[in-house]
Amino acid sequence: MKNLLYGLLTITLLSLSTLSYSNDDRGMTVDLILPNNNEILDRLSKKIDSSEKYTVNTYINSLPDDNKQGDILVIVSEKLIPLLNEKNYKARFALYVNSKNYQKLELIKSSALFSDQPLSRQLSLIQAIFGNEVKKIGVAYKDERYENEISELTKITESLTINKTKIVEKNIIRSINKLIQSNDILIATSENDIFNSKTIRPILLSSYRHQTVIIGPTEGFVIAGALGTILSSPSQYADDLIAMINNYIDSNKLPPSQYPSKFKVKINYSVAESLGLIIDNEETLENIILNQGDNK
Numbered sequence: 001m002k003n004l005l006y007g008l009l010t011i012t013l014l015s016l017s018t019l020s021y022s023n024d025d026r027g028m029t030v031d032l033i034l035p036n037n038n039e040i041l042d043r044l045s046k047k048i049d050s051s052e053k054y055t056v057n058t059y060i061n062s063l064p065d066d067n068k069q070g071d072i073l074v075i076v077s078e079k080l081i082p083l084l085n086e087k088n089y090k091a092r093f094a095l096y097v098n099s100k101n102y103q104k105l106e107l108i109k110s111s112a113l114f115s116d117q118p119l120s121r122q123l124s125l126i127q128a129i130f131g132n133e134v135k136k137i138g139v140a141y142k143d144e145r146y147e148n149e150i151s152e153l154t155k156i157t158e159s160l161t162i163n164k165t166k167i168v169e170k171n172i173i174r175s176i177n178k179l180i181q182s183n184d185i186l187i188a189t190s191e192n193d194i195f196n197s198k199t200i201r202p203i204l205l206s207s208y209r210h211q212t213v214i215i216g217p218t219e220g221f222v223i224a225g226a227l228g229t230i231l232s233s234p235s236q237y238a239d240d241l242i243a244m245i246n247n248y249i250d251s252n253k254l255p256p257s258q259y260p261s262k263f264k265v266k267i268n269y270s271v272a273e274s275l276g277l278i279i280d281n282e283e284t285l286e287n288i289i290l291n292q293g294d295n296k
Contacts, residue, residue: 027053027054028053028054028055028070028071028072028249029054029055029056029057029070029071029072030048030054030055030056030057030070030071030072030073030074030245031056031057031059031063031064031069031070031072031073031074031089032045032048032049032056032057032058032059032074032076033058033059033060033061033062033063033073033074033075033076033080033083034058034059034060034061034076035060035061035076035077035079035080036060036061037060040234041076043234044076044234044237044238045058047234047235047238047239047242048074048238048241048242050242051242051245051246053245053246053249053250054071054072054245054249057070061080062083063083063086066088069086069088069089070089071089071090071091072089072090072091072092072093072245072248073086073089073091073092073093074092074093074094074095074241074245075092075093075094075095076095076096077095077096077097078096078097078098078101078102078115080094081094081097081102081105084107084110085107089109091109091110091111091248091254092107092109092110092111093110093111093112093113093241093244093245094110094111094112094113095112095113095237095241096113096114096115096237097112097113097114097115098114098115098116098190098192099112099114099115099116099190099257099259100143100145100146100190100191102114102257103145103257109254110254111244111248111254111255111256111257112257112258113237113240113241113244113257113258113259113260114257114258114259114260115190116190116217116259117190117216117217117229117230117231117232117259117260117263118149118259119139119146119149119150119153119187119189120149120153121230121259121263121289122187122215122216122217122229122230123137123153123157123160123187124230124289124292125215125228125229125230125265125285125289126160126185126187126215127160127292128265128280128285128288128289128292129227129228129277129279129280129285132158132159133159134159134160134161135159135160135161135184135185136160136161136163136182136183136184136185137160137161137162137163137183137184137185137186137187138162138163138164138165138179138180138182138183138185138186138187139162139163139164139165139179139186139187139189140164140165140166140167140175140176140179140186140189140194141164141165141166141167141189141191141194142166142167142191142193142194143191144166146164146189146191147164147166150162150164163179163182163183165178165179167193167194172193172194172199173199173202173203173206176194176199176203176206177206180203180206180207180210180212181206181210181212183212184212184213185212185213185214185215186203186207186212186213186214186215187215187216188203188214188215188216188217188221188226189216189217190216190217190218195217195221200221200224200225201224204224204225204226207225208225208274211275213227213275213277214226214227215227215228215229216229216230217229218231219231219266222266222267222268223268225268225271226268226271227267227268227271227272227275227277228265228266228267228268228279229265229266230263230264230265230266230289231263231264231266232260232262232263232264233264236260236261236262236263236264237260239262240258240260240261240262244258263286264282264286265282265283265285265286265289266282267279267282267285
Protein backbone atom coordinates (compact mmCIF):
# COMPACT_ATOMS: atom_id res chain seq x y z
CA MET A 1 0.00 0.00 0.00
CA LYS A 2 2.85 2.35 0.89
CA ASN A 3 4.48 1.61 -2.46
CA LEU A 4 1.19 2.38 -4.24
CA LEU A 5 0.77 5.70 -2.42
CA TYR A 6 4.39 6.60 -3.13
CA GLY A 7 3.87 5.83 -6.81
CA LEU A 8 0.72 7.96 -7.01
CA LEU A 9 2.49 10.86 -5.27
CA THR A 10 5.41 10.64 -7.68
CA ILE A 11 3.09 10.66 -10.70
CA THR A 12 1.17 13.63 -9.31
CA LEU A 13 4.35 15.64 -8.70
CA LEU A 14 5.62 14.84 -12.19
CA SER A 15 2.29 15.91 -13.70
CA LEU A 16 2.34 19.21 -11.81
CA SER A 17 5.92 19.81 -12.88
CA THR A 18 5.04 19.17 -16.52
CA LEU A 19 1.96 21.41 -16.28
CA SER A 20 4.01 24.20 -14.70
CA TYR A 21 6.62 23.92 -17.42
CA SER A 22 3.94 23.99 -20.12
CA ASN A 23 2.30 27.13 -18.71
CA ASP A 24 5.64 28.97 -18.62
CA ASP A 25 6.76 27.73 -22.02
CA ARG A 26 6.03 31.08 -23.72
CA GLY A 27 9.51 32.40 -23.09
CA MET A 28 9.38 35.81 -24.78
CA THR A 29 7.41 38.74 -23.37
CA VAL A 30 5.76 41.31 -25.63
CA ASP A 31 4.99 44.80 -24.36
CA LEU A 32 1.93 45.96 -26.31
CA ILE A 33 1.36 49.73 -26.16
CA LEU A 34 -2.14 50.89 -27.13
CA PRO A 35 -3.10 54.52 -27.84
CA ASN A 36 -6.19 54.26 -25.64
CA ASN A 37 -8.54 51.74 -24.09
CA ASN A 38 -11.66 50.67 -25.97
CA GLU A 39 -13.51 47.52 -26.95
CA ILE A 40 -11.87 47.15 -30.37
CA LEU A 41 -8.34 47.55 -28.99
CA ASP A 42 -9.15 45.19 -26.13
CA ARG A 43 -10.17 42.49 -28.62
CA LEU A 44 -7.03 43.21 -30.63
CA SER A 45 -4.88 42.80 -27.52
CA LYS A 46 -6.48 39.45 -26.67
CA LYS A 47 -6.03 38.21 -30.23
CA ILE A 48 -2.33 39.18 -30.27
CA ASP A 49 -1.92 37.32 -26.96
CA SER A 50 -3.21 34.07 -28.49
CA SER A 51 0.22 32.88 -29.69
CA GLU A 52 1.93 30.03 -27.84
CA LYS A 53 5.37 31.56 -28.38
CA TYR A 54 5.08 34.64 -26.17
CA THR A 55 3.08 36.38 -23.45
CA VAL A 56 1.69 39.91 -23.73
CA ASN A 57 1.68 42.73 -21.21
CA THR A 58 -0.56 45.60 -22.31
CA TYR A 59 0.00 49.27 -21.50
CA ILE A 60 -1.80 52.46 -22.48
CA ASN A 61 0.08 55.30 -24.17
CA SER A 62 3.44 54.78 -22.46
CA LEU A 63 6.21 52.27 -21.88
CA PRO A 64 6.51 50.26 -18.67
CA ASP A 65 9.27 51.06 -16.19
CA ASP A 66 12.73 49.83 -17.21
CA ASN A 67 12.69 46.99 -14.69
CA LYS A 68 9.38 45.71 -16.08
CA GLN A 69 10.16 45.87 -19.81
CA GLY A 70 9.82 42.71 -21.86
CA ASP A 71 11.74 41.40 -24.86
CA ILE A 72 9.66 42.73 -27.77
CA LEU A 73 7.89 46.07 -28.17
CA VAL A 74 4.70 46.51 -30.21
CA ILE A 75 3.18 49.96 -30.62
CA VAL A 76 -0.25 50.56 -32.17
CA SER A 77 -0.87 53.78 -34.17
CA GLU A 78 1.39 56.47 -35.57
CA LYS A 79 1.22 58.72 -32.53
CA LEU A 80 3.19 56.10 -30.58
CA ILE A 81 6.02 55.82 -33.13
CA PRO A 82 8.45 57.86 -30.92
CA LEU A 83 8.37 54.93 -28.47
CA LEU A 84 10.22 52.84 -31.07
CA ASN A 85 13.37 54.75 -30.12
CA GLU A 86 13.52 52.76 -26.86
CA LYS A 87 16.70 50.69 -27.30
CA ASN A 88 16.28 48.15 -24.49
CA TYR A 89 14.07 45.87 -26.59
CA LYS A 90 15.43 43.05 -28.74
CA ALA A 91 12.90 43.87 -31.48
CA ARG A 92 10.32 46.56 -32.10
CA PHE A 93 7.14 46.39 -34.19
CA ALA A 94 4.75 49.13 -35.30
CA LEU A 95 1.16 48.16 -36.04
CA TYR A 96 -1.27 50.29 -38.04
CA VAL A 97 1.13 52.98 -39.23
CA ASN A 98 1.13 54.65 -42.65
CA SER A 99 3.69 53.06 -44.97
CA LYS A 100 5.14 56.27 -46.41
CA ASN A 101 5.32 58.03 -43.03
CA TYR A 102 7.06 55.03 -41.47
CA GLN A 103 9.56 54.62 -44.31
CA LYS A 104 10.67 58.23 -43.94
CA LEU A 105 11.97 57.47 -40.44
CA GLU A 106 14.45 54.76 -41.52
CA LEU A 107 14.32 53.12 -38.09
CA ILE A 108 16.69 50.27 -37.22
CA LYS A 109 15.76 47.07 -35.39
CA SER A 110 12.09 47.71 -36.09
CA SER A 111 9.48 46.46 -38.50
CA ALA A 112 5.95 47.58 -39.35
CA LEU A 113 2.59 46.28 -40.43
CA PHE A 114 1.16 49.13 -42.46
CA SER A 115 -2.32 50.58 -42.04
CA ASP A 116 -2.75 51.46 -45.71
CA GLN A 117 -3.19 49.20 -48.72
CA PRO A 118 -0.83 49.13 -51.71
CA LEU A 119 -2.04 51.01 -54.78
CA SER A 120 -1.86 47.75 -56.73
CA ARG A 121 -4.78 46.40 -54.69
CA GLN A 122 -6.92 49.46 -55.34
CA LEU A 123 -6.09 49.02 -59.01
CA SER A 124 -7.12 45.36 -58.78
CA LEU A 125 -10.44 46.48 -57.31
CA ILE A 126 -10.96 48.78 -60.30
CA GLN A 127 -10.25 45.88 -62.66
CA ALA A 128 -12.63 43.64 -60.72
CA ILE A 129 -15.41 46.24 -61.02
CA PHE A 130 -14.88 47.32 -64.63
CA GLY A 131 -13.29 44.26 -66.21
CA ASN A 132 -11.48 45.08 -69.44
CA GLU A 133 -13.18 48.43 -70.01
CA VAL A 134 -10.79 51.18 -71.11
CA LYS A 135 -10.48 53.70 -68.30
CA LYS A 136 -8.33 56.71 -67.47
CA ILE A 137 -7.18 56.76 -63.85
CA GLY A 138 -5.87 59.78 -62.00
CA VAL A 139 -3.54 59.55 -59.00
CA ALA A 140 -2.52 62.60 -56.95
CA TYR A 141 0.40 62.45 -54.53
CA LYS A 142 2.96 64.51 -52.61
CA ASP A 143 5.37 61.87 -51.30
CA GLU A 144 7.97 61.02 -53.94
CA ARG A 145 7.87 57.38 -52.85
CA TYR A 146 4.65 57.08 -54.83
CA GLU A 147 6.54 57.94 -58.01
CA ASN A 148 8.13 54.50 -58.46
CA GLU A 149 5.03 52.66 -57.23
CA ILE A 150 2.83 54.38 -59.81
CA SER A 151 5.42 53.89 -62.56
CA GLU A 152 5.44 50.15 -61.86
CA LEU A 153 1.66 50.01 -62.09
CA THR A 154 1.68 51.57 -65.55
CA LYS A 155 3.70 48.59 -66.80
CA ILE A 156 1.10 45.98 -65.82
CA THR A 157 -2.11 47.64 -66.98
CA GLU A 158 -3.38 47.28 -70.53
CA SER A 159 -6.89 48.71 -70.54
CA LEU A 160 -6.13 51.30 -67.85
CA THR A 161 -4.22 54.52 -68.43
CA ILE A 162 -2.70 56.00 -65.27
CA ASN A 163 -2.20 59.76 -65.11
CA LYS A 164 -0.20 60.91 -62.10
CA THR A 165 0.00 64.40 -60.66
CA LYS A 166 2.39 65.52 -57.95
CA ILE A 167 0.71 68.13 -55.76
CA VAL A 168 3.03 71.11 -55.42
CA GLU A 169 0.65 74.05 -55.18
CA LYS A 170 -1.09 75.10 -52.00
CA ASN A 171 -4.54 74.83 -53.56
CA ILE A 172 -4.93 71.05 -53.30
CA ILE A 173 -8.58 71.08 -54.32
CA ARG A 174 -7.82 72.83 -57.61
CA SER A 175 -5.22 70.19 -58.51
CA ILE A 176 -7.59 67.35 -57.59
CA ASN A 177 -10.41 68.94 -59.59
CA LYS A 178 -8.22 68.95 -62.70
CA LEU A 179 -7.59 65.23 -62.25
CA ILE A 180 -11.27 64.53 -61.68
CA GLN A 181 -12.27 66.41 -64.83
CA SER A 182 -9.75 64.60 -67.07
CA ASN A 183 -10.10 61.03 -65.77
CA ASP A 184 -12.80 58.39 -65.31
CA ILE A 185 -11.52 57.24 -61.92
CA LEU A 186 -9.55 58.87 -59.11
CA ILE A 187 -7.49 56.67 -56.78
CA ALA A 188 -7.24 58.43 -53.44
CA THR A 189 -3.95 57.64 -51.72
CA SER A 190 -3.45 57.37 -47.97
CA GLU A 191 -1.66 60.73 -47.80
CA ASN A 192 -3.54 62.64 -45.14
CA ASP A 193 -2.11 65.94 -46.41
CA ILE A 194 -4.25 65.51 -49.52
CA PHE A 195 -7.23 63.39 -48.54
CA ASN A 196 -8.59 64.39 -45.14
CA SER A 197 -11.72 65.59 -43.36
CA LYS A 198 -11.32 69.12 -44.77
CA THR A 199 -10.87 68.11 -48.41
CA ILE A 200 -13.22 65.13 -48.64
CA ARG A 201 -16.42 67.14 -49.14
CA PRO A 202 -15.26 69.33 -52.07
CA ILE A 203 -13.51 66.35 -53.69
CA LEU A 204 -16.63 64.19 -53.50
CA LEU A 205 -18.87 67.02 -54.76
CA SER A 206 -16.56 67.52 -57.74
CA SER A 207 -16.55 63.78 -58.47
CA TYR A 208 -20.37 63.67 -58.45
CA ARG A 209 -20.55 66.70 -60.75
CA HIS A 210 -18.21 65.10 -63.29
CA GLN A 211 -19.43 61.50 -62.72
CA THR A 212 -15.92 60.43 -61.77
CA VAL A 213 -15.46 57.33 -59.61
CA ILE A 214 -13.34 57.59 -56.46
CA ILE A 215 -11.58 54.49 -55.12
CA GLY A 216 -9.89 54.41 -51.68
CA PRO A 217 -8.31 55.14 -49.39
CA THR A 218 -10.34 54.14 -46.30
CA GLU A 219 -13.71 52.81 -45.22
CA GLY A 220 -14.52 56.28 -43.90
CA PHE A 221 -14.17 57.74 -47.40
CA VAL A 222 -16.47 55.05 -48.78
CA ILE A 223 -19.10 55.75 -46.15
CA ALA A 224 -18.80 59.46 -47.00
CA GLY A 225 -19.31 58.86 -50.72
CA ALA A 226 -16.40 57.18 -52.49
CA LEU A 227 -17.37 54.14 -54.56
CA GLY A 228 -15.18 51.56 -52.88
CA THR A 229 -11.91 50.57 -51.29
CA ILE A 230 -9.77 47.70 -50.08
CA LEU A 231 -9.40 47.39 -46.31
CA SER A 232 -8.26 44.93 -43.64
CA SER A 233 -10.06 44.09 -40.39
CA PRO A 234 -8.48 44.29 -36.91
CA SER A 235 -8.51 40.49 -36.78
CA GLN A 236 -6.64 40.29 -40.09
CA TYR A 237 -4.04 42.77 -38.83
CA ALA A 238 -3.63 40.73 -35.64
CA ASP A 239 -3.07 37.50 -37.60
CA ASP A 240 -0.29 39.13 -39.61
CA LEU A 241 1.35 40.67 -36.55
CA ILE A 242 1.33 37.32 -34.73
CA ALA A 243 3.00 35.73 -37.75
CA MET A 244 5.65 38.48 -37.85
CA ILE A 245 6.46 38.15 -34.13
CA ASN A 246 6.56 34.34 -34.33
CA ASN A 247 8.85 34.63 -37.35
CA TYR A 248 11.22 36.82 -35.37
CA ILE A 249 11.21 34.45 -32.37
CA ASP A 250 11.92 31.42 -34.59
CA SER A 251 14.64 33.03 -36.73
CA ASN A 252 16.02 35.81 -34.50
CA LYS A 253 15.68 38.05 -37.57
CA LEU A 254 13.22 40.89 -37.99
CA PRO A 255 10.80 40.27 -40.87
CA PRO A 256 10.54 43.08 -43.43
CA SER A 257 7.82 45.69 -43.04
CA GLN A 258 4.72 44.77 -44.99
CA TYR A 259 1.17 45.55 -45.98
CA PRO A 260 -1.57 43.35 -44.46
CA SER A 261 -1.71 40.04 -46.33
CA LYS A 262 -5.47 39.62 -46.00
CA PHE A 263 -8.10 42.13 -47.03
CA LYS A 264 -11.76 42.80 -47.75
CA VAL A 265 -13.69 44.87 -50.26
CA LYS A 266 -15.99 47.70 -49.21
CA ILE A 267 -18.48 49.14 -51.73
CA ASN A 268 -20.96 51.99 -51.35
CA TYR A 269 -23.82 50.60 -53.43
CA SER A 270 -25.85 53.80 -53.13
CA VAL A 271 -23.03 55.65 -54.89
CA ALA A 272 -22.83 52.88 -57.48
CA GLU A 273 -26.54 53.27 -58.20
CA SER A 274 -26.22 57.05 -58.55
CA LEU A 275 -23.40 56.51 -61.07
CA GLY A 276 -25.48 53.99 -63.00
CA LEU A 277 -23.12 51.11 -62.15
CA ILE A 278 -24.15 47.52 -61.54
CA ILE A 279 -21.49 45.96 -59.32
CA ASP A 280 -21.00 42.42 -58.01
CA ASN A 281 -21.29 41.80 -54.28
CA GLU A 282 -18.22 42.39 -52.14
CA GLU A 283 -17.40 38.71 -51.67
CA THR A 284 -17.44 38.13 -55.43
CA LEU A 285 -15.15 41.10 -55.98
CA GLU A 286 -12.74 39.76 -53.35
CA ASN A 287 -12.62 36.41 -55.13
CA ILE A 288 -11.99 38.09 -58.49
CA ILE A 289 -9.05 40.02 -56.99
CA LEU A 290 -7.61 36.87 -55.41
CA ASN A 291 -7.98 34.98 -58.68
CA GLN A 292 -6.06 37.79 -60.39
CA GLY A 293 -3.20 36.78 -58.13
CA ASP A 294 -3.01 40.19 -56.50
CA ASN A 295 -2.53 39.43 -52.84
CA LYS A 296 0.56 41.58 -52.36
